[in-house]
Amino acid sequence: xxxxxxxxxxxxxxxxxxxxxxxxxxxxxxxxxxxxxxxxxxxxxxxxxxxxxxxxxxxxxxxxxxxxxxxxxxxxxxxxxxxxxxxxxxxxxxxxxxxxxxxxxxxxxxxxxxxxxxxxxxxxxxxxxxxxxxxxxxxxxxxxxxxxxxxxxxxxxxxxxxxxxxxxxxxxxxxxxxxxxxxxxxxxxxxxxxxxxxxxxxxxxxxxxxxxxxxxxxxxxxxxxxxxxxxxxxxxxxxxxxxxxxxxxxxxxxxxxxxxxxxxxxxxxxxxxxxxxxxxxxxxxxxxxxxxxxxxxxxxxxxxxxxxxxxxxxxxxxxxxxxxxxxxxxxxxxxxxxxxxxxxxxxxxxxxxxxxxxxxxxxxxxxxxxxxxxxxxxxxxxxxxxxxxxxxxxxxxxxxxxxxxxxxxxxxxxxxxxxxxxxxxxxxxxxxxxxxxxxxxxxxxxxxxxxxxxxxxxxxxxxxxxxxxx
Amino acid sequence: xxxxxxxxxxxxxxxxxxxxxxxxxxxxxxxxxxxxxxxxxxxxxxxxxxxxxxxxxxxxxxxxxxxxxxxxxxxxxxxxxxxxxxxxxxxxxxxxxxxxxxxxxxxxxxxxxxxxxxxxxxxxxxxxxxxxxxxxxxxxxxxxxxxxxxxxxxxxxxxxxxxxxxxxxxxxxxxxxxxxxxxxxxxxxxxxxxxxxxxxxxxxxxxxxxxxxxxxxxxxxxxxxxxxxxxxxxxxxxxxxxxxxxxxxxxxxxxxxxxxxxxxxxxxxxxxxxxxxxxxxxxxxxxxxxxxxxxxxxxxxxxxxxxxxxxxxxxxxxxxxxxxxxxxxxxxxxxxxxxxxxxxxxxxxxxxxxxxxxxxxxxxxxxxxxxxxxxxxxxxxxxxxxxxxxxxxxxxxxxxxxxxxxxxxxxxxxxxxxxxxxxxxxxxxxxxxxxxxxxxxxxxxxxxxxxxxxxxxxxxxxxxxxxxxx
Numbered sequence: 001x002x003x004x005x006x007x008x009x010x011x012x013x014x015x016x017x018x019x020x021x022x023x024x025x026x027x028x029x030x031x032x033x034x035x036x037x038x039x040x041x042x043x044x045x046x047x048x049x050x051x052x053x054x055x056x057x058x059x060x061x062x063x064x065x066x067x068x069x070x071x072x073x074x075x076x077x078x079x080x081x082x083x084x085x086x087x088x089x090x091x092x093x094x095x096x097x098x099x100x101x102x103x104x105x106x107x108x109x110x111x112x113x114x115x116x117x118x119x120x121x122x123x124x125x126x127x128x129x130x131x132x133x134x135x136x137x138x139x140x141x142x143x144x145x146x147x148x149x150x151x152x153x154x155x156x157x158x159x160x161x162x163x164x165x166x167x168x169x170x171x172x173x174x175x176x177x178x179x180x181x182x183x184x185x186x187x188x189x190x191x192x193x194x195x196x197x198x199x200x201x202x203x204x205x206x207x208x209x210x211x212x213x214x215x216x217x218x219x220x221x222x223x224x225x226x227x228x229x230x231x232x233x234x235x236x237x238x239x240x241x242x243x244x245x246x247x248x249x250x251x252x253x254x255x256x257x258x259x260x261x262x263x264x265x266x267x268x269x270x271x272x273x274x275x276x277x278x279x280x281x282x283x284x285x286x287x288x289x290x291x292x293x294x295x296x297x298x299x300x301x302x303x304x305x306x307x308x309x310x311x312x313x314x315x316x317x318x319x320x321x322x323x324x325x326x327x328x329x330x331x332x333x334x335x336x337x338x339x340x341x342x343x344x345x346x347x348x349x350x351x352x353x354x355x356x357x358x359x360x361x362x363x364x365x366x367x368x369x370x371x372x373x374x375x376x377x378x379x380x381x382x383x384x385x386x387x388x389x390x391x392x393x394x395x396x397x398x399x400x401x402x403x404x405x406x407x408x409x410x411x412x413x414x415x416x417x418x419x420x421x422x423x424x425x426x427x428x429x430x431x432x433x434x435x436x437x438x439x440x441x442x443x444x445x446x447x448x449x450x451x452x453x454x455x456x457x458x459x460x461x462x463x464x465x466x467x468x469x470x
Numbered sequence: 471x472x473x474x475x476x477x478x479x480x481x482x483x484x485x486x487x488x489x490x491x492x493x494x495x496x497x498x499x500x501x502x503x504x505x506x507x508x509x510x511x512x513x514x515x516x517x518x519x520x521x522x523x524x525x526x527x528x529x530x531x532x533x534x535x536x537x538x539x540x541x542x543x544x545x546x547x548x549x550x551x552x553x554x555x556x557x558x559x560x561x562x563x564x565x566x567x568x569x570x571x572x573x574x575x576x577x578x579x580x581x582x583x584x585x586x587x588x589x590x591x592x593x594x595x596x597x598x599x600x601x602x603x604x605x606x607x608x609x610x611x612x613x614x615x616x617x618x619x620x621x622x623x624x625x626x627x628x629x630x631x632x633x634x635x636x637x638x639x640x641x642x643x644x645x646x647x648x649x650x651x652x653x654x655x656x657x658x659x660x661x662x663x664x665x666x667x668x669x670x671x672x673x674x675x676x677x678x679x680x681x682x683x684x685x686x687x688x689x690x691x692x693x694x695x696x697x698x699x700x701x702x703x704x705x706x707x708x709x710x711x712x713x714x715x716x717x718x719x720x721x722x723x724x725x726x727x728x729x730x731x732x733x734x735x736x737x738x739x740x741x742x743x744x745x746x747x748x749x750x751x752x753x754x755x756x757x758x759x760x761x762x763x764x765x766x767x768x769x770x771x772x773x774x775x776x777x778x779x780x781x782x783x784x785x786x787x788x789x790x791x792x793x794x795x796x797x798x799x800x801x802x803x804x805x806x807x808x809x810x811x812x813x814x815x816x817x818x819x820x821x822x823x824x825x826x827x828x829x830x831x832x833x834x835x836x837x838x839x840x841x842x843x844x845x846x847x848x849x850x851x852x853x854x855x856x857x858x859x860x861x862x863x864x865x866x867x868x869x870x871x872x873x874x875x876x877x878x879x880x881x882x883x884x885x886x887x888x889x890x891x892x893x894x895x896x897x898x899x900x901x902x903x904x905x906x907x908x909x910x911x912x913x914x915x916x917x918x919x920x921x922x923x924x925x926x927x928x929x930x931x932x933x934x935x936x937x938x939x940x
Contacts, residue, residue: 103811106618120611128614129606132820136599141590144598146790148576178648178793178814185813193686194664211812216663320616321609323648323818341573342681343655344648348793348818350602 007042011050012057019059019070027291027376030060030068063293077387078396081257081408081444083231086202086221088238092437094213098416099206099434109428111460112451116255116403117320119451122371127363128319128354135353143350148341150176151349153356158312158326161359165287166301167310169328175336178323178347180285180313181207184248187281187309187327189343190335192217196245199238199278201230203406203435203444205255208248208283219437220244226397226406229259232268239276246279252296253286256406256435256446258399260296270302278307279332285313285325286402288368291376296401306331314355316403316450317368322351375403378449385458389465403450406432409468413443421467427460477512481520482527489529489540497761497846500530500538533763547857548866551727551878551914553701556672556691558708562907564683568886569676569904579898581930582921586725586873587790589921592841597833598789598824605823613820618811620646621819623826628782628796631829635757636771637780639798645806648793648817650755650783651677654718657751657779657797659813660805662687666715669708669748671700673876673905673914675725678718678753689907690714696867696876699729702738709746716749722766723756726876726905726916728869730766740772748777749802755783755795756872758838761846766871776801784825786873786920787838792821845873848919855928859935873920876902879938883913891937897930 018024031039036047051068054060061071136142138153155171162169177183192198194216200208202221212219220238223231230249238244249269251261261269273280282299290296300310309332313325324347329336340346358364382405386396393410409415415431422429432444451457488494501509506517521538524530531541606612608623625641632639647653662668664686670678672691682689690708693701700719708714719739721731731739743750752769760766770780779802783795794817799806810816828834852875856866863880879885885901892899902914921927 100808115616117616120615123611123614125612125614129612132606133603136602141593141791142595142599143791144593144595144789145590146585146587146785178818181812182814189684207812207815210808214659214809214812315616319614321611321613321816321819323814323816338570338680339684342651342677342684344652344793345677346791346793348648348821349791351818351820 007040008046008050008053011036011040011042011047012053015050015054016057016059024070025377026070026380027373028070030070032067066293077383078394080226080398081395081406083225084202084223086223086436086438086440088220088222088234090438092213092219093439095206095209095434095437096213098431099210102428102430102434105423106428108423108426110426111456112428113422113447113460113464114428114430115450116448117316117450118371121452122374122450123319124363124367127367128358131358131361131363132350132354134357135350138357139349139353143353146346147349148346150347151352151356153360154324154352155326157356157359162300165295165297167298169300173328173333174326175329175333175340176347176352177325177327177340178344179315179325180283180311181211182323183311183313183325183327184208184281184283185211186336186339186343187279187311187329187332188212188215188217188246190332190339191279192245197242199235199244199247201249201254201257203256203432203441205250206430206434209435209437213437217245221436221438224257224259226257226259228265229254229257229261230265230269232265232272235269236272239272239278244276244278246281247273248281248283249299250283250286251299252284253289253399253402253404255286255402255404256430258397258402258404258406260400263297266297266299267302270299270308274305274307280308281311282308283311285311285316287312288317289372289375289403290401291372291379292400300328303330309336317371318358318364319351319355322355323348324352324355375449378403378453379405381453381458382447382449382461385461386465389462391469394468403448405447405449407445407447409443411443415441415443415445418445418468421470422464425463425467427464429464477510478516478520478523481506481510481512481517482523485520485524486527486529494540495847496540496850497843498540500540502537536763539763547853548864550696550868551865551876553695554672554693556693556906556908556910558690558692558704560908562683562689563909565676565679565904565907566683568901569680572898572900572904575893576898578893578896580896581926582898583892583917583930583934584898584900585920586786586918587920588786588841591922592844592920593789594833594837598828601828601831601833602820602824604827605820608827609819609823613823616816617819618816620817621822621826623830624794624822625796627826627829632770635765635767637768639770643798643803644796645799645803645810646817646822647795647797647810648814649785649795650753650781651681652793653781653783653795653797654678654751654753655681656806656809656813657749657781657799657802658682658685658687658716660802660809661749662715667712669705669714669717671719671724671727673726673902673911674718675720676900676904679905679907683907687715691906691908694727694729696727696729698735699724699727699731700735700739702735702742705739706742709742709748714746714748716751717743718751718753719769720753720756721769722754723759723869723872723874725756725872725874726900728867728872728874728876730870733767736767736769737772740769740778744775744777750778751781752778753781755781755786757782758787759842759845759873760871761842761849762870770798773800779806787841788828788834789821789825792825793818794822794825845919848873848923849875851923851928852917852919852931855931856935859932861939864938873918875917875919877915877917879913881913885911885913885915888915888938891940892934895933895937897934899934
């Protein structure tokens, strides 16, 4: 026993060392048990015992039918930010000033540490061009003429992918839009009127807040957990006290928190909105960018009553410039189609068909399979650099997908000041205040890691840390 | 004198005969005076006298520096419809039912006699494809990445063309949009709120009415002349009695009337909106499709105070499927850009750049030069066929551009019934009721002549006449 015990400890020690020093990176596949037996000249029982020990210690995890992988939790460098605590019953303040400043300053930044989009190096541009060229052939009249129904191919491909997470949609369930903001705008235009109340996460993507504000909607921000997203209890409390016209949630890897609602929470949310007849606008634009082994489900998967308006986009995963998004509006389809017709007639069909061709050829799945580990690694590099160069009190979110990081500095820290200092140096960040209609998150900021990680980016992030330390 | 007199009469008789029998078509150029001298063996004075006589009789017209042309007025087959007379101070009714029926039935029609768009045969598809392919080269990152400022080339080309009618805009004055409905929607979202009053022509394109209605706006319809458009006196009266948040006018070759406001009326309208601080949303989407010799000016040409939001589109002139439009919002630019950002972030940049490339190469001017005589001829064929096959009491508008015809039947005629009969035969028309929020135009309908004129179209129009006679 003594010697077996030593043997398995040798194995765990060696692998722990490899993981801690980064020789084995998070999500890397570990050698098979058979290979361990050969490499260390041990019995299968010893190999199994070693892996069980590593699993218990949180170094590795077992994926059924796939093998053992380095566990990502091993790389939590910093504490995660607090669960947010916005006022449930308060008047909306405004954050237009912050957003306008950001928009105005956008071109003054040479390195964008906050733009939630892919860098051009991460986009398969040549293949996309090929799919666009193909669209001039696959569409009758090369897509030059009105076609109110949009690209059928795109709708079919979007619908097909939903089978991966239990969505089971048909092409006729999909209404194409010019990106997911367009989709959300159509939903709010169709379902709300000025003076109505809508519910969002907090912090919430500033575009949604600006849109709601410009429509004259009252916005209630809900407490949100940096890992599990919208706090269901708070939602339950709110809808028991106040009439809500719609709920807008980024369920998977939200911007800015990066949170992902657990399946059980999604089910419960759908149950509640169905019971209370509240349309749920689910913005799932980051769902395909998961770092773990399977795509998280969407609320739409549990939507038996048609209460979920499932919105998505290719802006974060493939081609932001093409303006291709969609909404599967459930039972609100007629209303959404009417609003779309009134506001914009139809979307650009040739760019939609191009994405349809790209998907149909299998290139989209391949692209995502390449992209996900890159984004995961970018996230790791951001977190590591932040850990090393940012003030010790800074907490960092721990997203399991997407491209957004939420940084919470100590109370009293002024992130708007940091924003101003950073923009002077040509760096863009997003101050936390942009993500709320209340006077909060002044000590927070958002960074995005969708651009290529290189020494320029690393230097920029280090410089940002230096500015934050001043 | 006797013989000279006879000689010039011989010339006029011969040319009148050629014009009346269609050997010389409207807008055809007549032989030069020099050629007349040679052909008829007469003196220059006799030739001049003959042309002066033809001019006085309305057969031809002289265009400075260009020569003599067959006058179009010669081809007024029917009386024009009445000046419209909507109620100025009344509640808005609704026409959603009619529009919904039309949208639902759209695919049941095999021949669209009412779609205001170009048939594919009239679109230079190969050249457009080439311009799209070029855009993957002329845009950095092939236009796959966010580019909030849009296609600079498109903005430059749009601005350049305004010099042709005294617009004198710069590229920075132009905000690109996804078609002109998108542009109008942004304008109304930026400038109005639910409960506000806007002013439109009557009849008015149903898309604008549906949009306004869905926004909760009150719509005042103004009396409109089938030739000269919006009645300025009525506008003056209205704004003296009621607060108006915005005015939406299709100044050139409107849909459905085909009217074109005279330059003096445009000047006066701009003077009035400036004096009363009423934003003027000018939808100029048909302006380039003029049948006469020069492009009509836009109100924007007289806009010194920045009160005109000049909207346009390539949907009627080139590529409806690409969704390329714009607005030059004058002093409201910041508001419009903000609304655009909130609702849709940006337009599809690659299709916009494609149109920019198409214009830059000179292909757009060439295309328009080819297209205009075709549309003019289509209009002639429609009017001729209507004259021959429609009930004698039907009046027809006399557009000098665009692609829309307004038909007014005798009072009591039911155009909705005609619509139903026509759709059963696979023909689409638009009943007049769609173009108003009041209970009027029940005896009217709109036809469009943007599709290729051929024997199929001719048979369809004759069949429609037969149905109208029943």
